[in-house]
Amino acid sequence: MAELTYREAVAAGLAREMDRDPTVVLIGEDLRAGGVFKTTKGLFERFGPVRVRDTPISEQAIVGAAMGAAMGGLRPVAEIMFSDFYATCWDGVVNEIAKARYMSAGRLTLPLVIRSANGGGIGFGAQHSQATENWAMCVPGLKIACPSTPGDAVGLLATAVRSDDPVLVFEHKALYGVRGEVPDGDHVVPLGRAAVRRSGADVTLVGLAATVPMCLAAADDLAAAGVEAEVIDLRCLVPLDAATVLGSVGRTGRLVVVEENPGQLGWGAAVAALVAEEAFGDLRAPVLRVSGGNVPLPVAKELEAEVSPSAAKVVAAAQRALDHRRVAPVG
Amino acid sequence: MSTDTSAGQAASGAAGGTHPTPDRNEGLTADDLRDLSPADQDLLLYRAMAFVRAFEERVETLYKQGQVRGPAHLALGHEAVAVGVGAALGRQDRSIGTYRGHHHALARGTPPEGMMLELLGRAGGVCGGKGGSMHVLSVEHGYLGSHAIIGAHLPVAAGLGWASQVLGEDRVTACFFGDGATNIGAFHEALNLAAVWHLPVVFVCENNGYMEYTPIETVVPVTYPAADRAAAYGLPAITVDGNDVSAVREVAVAAVATARRGEGPVLVEARTYRHGGHSVADPAAYRPLGEVEAWKARDPLAVHRDAALARGGDPAVYEAVLPEVREQVAGMARRAQEAPRPDAADAWTDVWSDGSSTWRS
Numbered sequence: 001m002a003e004l005t006y007r008e009a010v011a012a013g014l015a016r017e018m019d020r021d022p023t024v025v026l027i028g029e030d031l032r033a034g035g036v037f038k039t040t041k042g043l044f045e046r047f048g049p050v051r052v053r054d055t056p057i058s059e060q061a062i063v064g065a066a067m068g069a070a071m072g073g074l075r076p077v078a079e080i081m082f083s084d085f086y087a088t089c090w091d092g093v094v095n096e097i098a099k100a101r102y103m104s105a106g107r108l109t110l111p112l113v114i115r116s117a118n119g120g121g122i123g124f125g126a127q128h129s130q131a132t133e134n135w136a137m138c139v140p141g142l143k144i145a146c147p148s149t150p151g152d153a154v155g156l157l158a159t160a161v162r163s164d165d166p167v168l169v170f171e172h173k174a175l176y177g178v179r180g181e182v183p184d185g186d187h188v189v190p191l192g193r194a195a196v197r198r199s200g201a202d203v204t205l206v207g208l209a210a211t212v213p214m215c216l217a218a219a220d221d222l223a224a225a226g227v228e229a230e231v232i233d234l235r236c237l238v239p240l241d242a243a244t245v246l247g248s249v250g251r252t253g254r255l256v257v258v259e260e261n262p263g264q265l266g267w268g269a270a271v272a273a274l275v276a277e278e279a280f281g282d283l284r285a286p287v288l289r290v291s292g293g294n295v296p297l298p299v300a301k302e303l304e305a306e307v308s309p310s311a312a313k314v315v316a317a318a319q320r321a322l323d324h325r326r327v328a329p330v331g
Numbered sequence: 332m333s334t335d336t337s338a339g340q341a342a343s344g345a346a347g348g349t350h351p352t353p354d355r356n357e358g359l360t361a362d363d364l365r366d367l368s369p370a371d372q373d374l375l376l377y378r379a380m381a382f383v384r385a386f387e388e389r390v391e392t393l394y395k396q397g398q399v400r401g402p403a404h405l406a407l408g409h410e411a412v413a414v415g416v417g418a419a420l421g422r423q424d425r426s427i428g429t430y431r432g433h434h435h436a437l438a439r440g441t442p443p444e445g446m447m448l449e450l451l452g453r454a455g456g457v458c459g460g461k462g463g464s465m466h467v468l469s470v471e472h473g474y475l476g477s478h479a480i481i482g483a484h485l486p487v488a489a490g491l492g493w494a495s496q497v498l499g500e501d502r503v504t505a506c507f508f509g510d511g512a513t514n515i516g517a518f519h520e521a522l523n524l525a526a527v528w529h530l531p532v533v534f535v536c537e538n539n540g541y542m543e544y545t546p547i548e549t550v551v552p553v554t555y556p557a558a559d560r561a562a563a564y565g566l567p568a569i570t571v572d573g574n575d576v577s578a579v580r581e582v583a584v585a586a587v588a589t590a591r592r593g594e595g596p597v598l599v600e601a602r603t604y605r606h607g608g609h610s611v612a613d614p615a616a617y618r619p620l621g622e623v624e625a626w627k628a629r630d631p632l633a634v635h636r637d638a639a640l641a642r643g644g645d646p647a648v649y650e651a652v653l654p655e656v657r658e659q660v661a662g663m664a665r666r667a668q669e670a671p672r673p674d675a676a677d678a679w680t681d682v683w684s685d686g687s688s689t690w691r692s
Binding site for chain 2: 103
């Protein structure tokens with residue numbers, strides 16, 4: 001067991017997969033230099049220019065070449081530097097990669113991964129801070145993994161690389177400096193299996209990536225007030241571990257979904273709808289969402305914090321759920 | 332000489348002095364042609380083009396009868412590009428094309444029966460009813476699909492070339508696209524990437540003079556939409572008469588050889604003409620009077636037949652080819668029309684590699 005930062009874990013995870021399988025190759029911008037977030041540090045020196053390929057600033061070429069390489073027998077891991085830049089190559093991702101297997105009735109297989117730095121909280125502004133995982137969730141054919149810990153950064157990446165389906169891995173840039181334990185050896189975390197990070201009977205908090213530590217901080221505060229919150233780390237949006245969420249809500253009767261993407265159409269809405277449809281009878285309070293604001297993300301610290309989810313907002317939402325009293329219809 | 336069984340059978344049949352077998356639809360590669368006499372090569376090239384012609388004519392009829400599901404973008408007039416380039420590729424090579432791709436699929440050997448079933452929305456189609464006219468493919472024949480977003484597949488071709496390069500495989504990828512694709516970003520990103528990485532890709536622009544309904548010269552400031560731009564990326568570019576299958580084949584052989592030697596990508600721009608509209612639904616009334624007739628006078632089938640006859644080909648043999656393949660395709664269409672419809676439950680398969688479309692527990 002080694003303690004690594006999240007960014008070191010990404011590089012270590014890539015190295016493990018490249019060691020294991022010679023068909024795993026990297027493609028993206030500035031990889032040789034280690035990447036702007038230092039997530040590919042040392043890989044060029046170790047694996048050489050054939051397997052670690054620097055590209056021009058050409059996102060369409062990156063995702064298209066990853067697709068072609070996957071069709072041609074490699075297992076490429078492409079990097080889109082900031083997840084906001086998916087907008088420059090979204091055609092390749094959603095019209096080509098997501099649909100190739102289906103449109104060919106299973107004759108094309110695309111074992112590829114696209115990694116990107118996602119999310120806000122560090123003042124990068126509206127074009128470099130978005131949480132875009134909800135964009136991908138609108139498109140059948142893409143698996144979506146969002147690690148919240150260094151261990152998961154390795155384990156989910158390993159599974160993604162070995163998957164025969166295209167997987168988008170959203171690394172959270174606010175987590176890159178976070179330290180955590182990474183198991184030695186072949187550490188694999190299955191896609192679509194949520195982790196219960198803390199058990200509790202009073203309210204279920206569902207988070208993803210950077211909102212998981214937020215939920216855990218909120219749970220600490222709630223515990224001080226005598227409330228036991230259960231914290232679920234979804235880990236993946238597709239496949240979605242609905243069973244773990246539904247099971248938890250069945251015990252707590254209260255659900256707060258904490259998502260960083262704008263609330264006007266975030267993944268939390270899909271989770272909330274699913275619980276409303278399938279666990280309505282278990283609910284003792286309305287499902288609440290703590291979401292990113294429906295504005296482009298501003299830069300100044302106070303402004304960005306104003307429109308971003310936070311532990312305090314999660315605590316407030318949990319308290320609202322707990323304070324809810326069902327009112328009998330007037331008769 | 333290829334040891335591939337189907338190629339061997341076809342080649343020996345033609346080399347034996349008989350004309351190609353009527354049910355021979357497995358495409359036409361360099362491997363099939365290598366050991367044949369020039370006269371037999373001529374005939375096989377003609378037959379391959381005639382088969383595409385007959386197939387597309389039948390699709391047009393079926394479309395007008397309301398039997399084709401979705402749009403159909405025909406290659407009538409484009410036959411020489413697909414067949415000429417196809418004849419320069421080996422069986423191990425790959426190709427990739429566009430929504431106007433029936434000819435590219437057929438030229439590599441994609442089963443026409445399966446294509447017909449796909450177009451008519453019947454069970455057993457090459458895409459299982461999930462792709463249709465714009466997405467036909469045959470992975471086993473090296474045709475990695477028709478792609479329907481303009482330009483999107485050019486970077487994919489670069490990726491196929493990259494895989495061959497990394498894996499040390501002797502495979503060239505031919506990438507077909509239209510003149511209209513030269514104005515989209517993916518074209519430029521792909522050419523640049525292929526050039527800086529020295530990828531074994533031959534980019535083939537099928538310039539038919541129209542980007543959908545608009546004359547290409549009104550939206551491109553250069554004479555050759557693809558070839559003139561290729562220079563900016565350091566790609567050798569060759570322009571060729573796309574209605575002359577021998578000329579196309581000759582430049583394609585040279586381009587494929589360059590790519591195969593590891594000298595990087597080459598671009599071929601073949602000038603041709605679409606006999607019909609952008610799709611069958613388009614009457615193409617925007618074309619100036621006399622233009623279609625002028626190009627039909629240089630019909631790729633006629634151009635090649637005349638050249639072959641001038642080289643001593645037997646007029647009676649050539650005369651018999653089109654009626655024969657038309658009959659063959661008509662039979663395929665009849666059988667496809669009688670074929671069962673797909674099971675509706677098939678709509679829920681093939682999203683994921685486990686065969687399912689399950690997204691949640």
